[in-house]
Amino acid sequence: AHGSMTFWPLLFVGTAGSTLGNYVWFLVGDRFGYARLRPVIARWGRWLTMDWEDVEKATTFFQRHGQWVVFAMRFSPFLRTMISLPAGLAHMGHLRFLLFTFAGAAVWNTLLIHGGRLVARYLAAFEDAIGYGVLAMTGVVLVWYAWRVITWRPRD
Numbered sequence: 001a002h003g004s005m006t007f008w009p010l011l012f013v014g015t016a017g018s019t020l021g022n023y024v025w026f027l028v029g030d031r032f033g034y035a036r037l038r039p040v041i042a043r044w045g046r047w048l049t050m051d052w053e054d055v056e057k058a059t060t061f062f063q064r065h066g067q068w069v070v071f072a073m074r075f076s077p078f079l080r081t082m083i084s085l086p087a088g089l090a091h092m093g094h095l096r097f098l099l100f101t102f103a104g105a106a107v108w109n110t111l112l113i114h115g116g117r118l119v120a121r122y123l124a125a126f127e128d129a130i131g132y133g134v135l136a137m138t139g140v141v142l143v144w145y146a147w148r149v150i151t152w153r154p155r156d
Contacts, residue, residue, distance in 0.1 A: 011109055018074075018105035019098060022084040026097055029088020037089070049148040053155050055086070062086040067100050074104025 029037070038052055045051045062069055062083065070092070073083040087097055123130060 007113060010113055011106065014109045014113075015102060015106045018080075018109065019102045022081055022101050022105075023098065025081055025084035026088040026092075026094075026101075029085040030091055030094075031088075034089060045154060046149055046152050049145070049152050051154045055089070058082065059086040059089050062090055062092075067092060067096055070097060070100040071104040074101065074108050080108075 032040070037055070041048070041050065041052050041055060063086075067087075070083055070087050073079045084097075084101070
């Protein structure tokens with residue numbers, strides 16, 4: 001909106017970054033596998049606010065819906081990264097994972113770029129308030145995470 005970024009380079013770099021970041025989680029699942037991941041979840045589950053049952057549910061969901069769930073989850077702010085782990089645990093093909101992730105991230109990033117361009121001119125007047133809003137939301141997320149860690153109880 002300020003003329004400092006053009007659409008195509010922004011789309012490519014953003015999509016490549018999303019794809020590579022998700023590929024790291026895919027590789028964790030693919031390389032670690034169930035046997036080595038389970039002790040990690042058992043030890044660090046409180047800080048991840050998840051237990052082994054969460055991993056099993058995500059993996060079952062992935063196995064039921066296949067590669068299309070990798071594409072579709074790129075549109076979910078919270079699940080977009082987490083679906084990469086069960087895809088790796090299921091040993092989805094690397095190229096297939098990268099293609100579905102890249103395609104889903106490209107669609108999502110296109111929507112974000114165009115949406116940003118549409119609302120940028122309206123948000124300029126509220127720049128200061130938005131900064132405080134972002135700080136407030138960050139505080140809420142940190143308090144929510146602390147609450148999750150403090151009250152988290154393993155199901156096992």
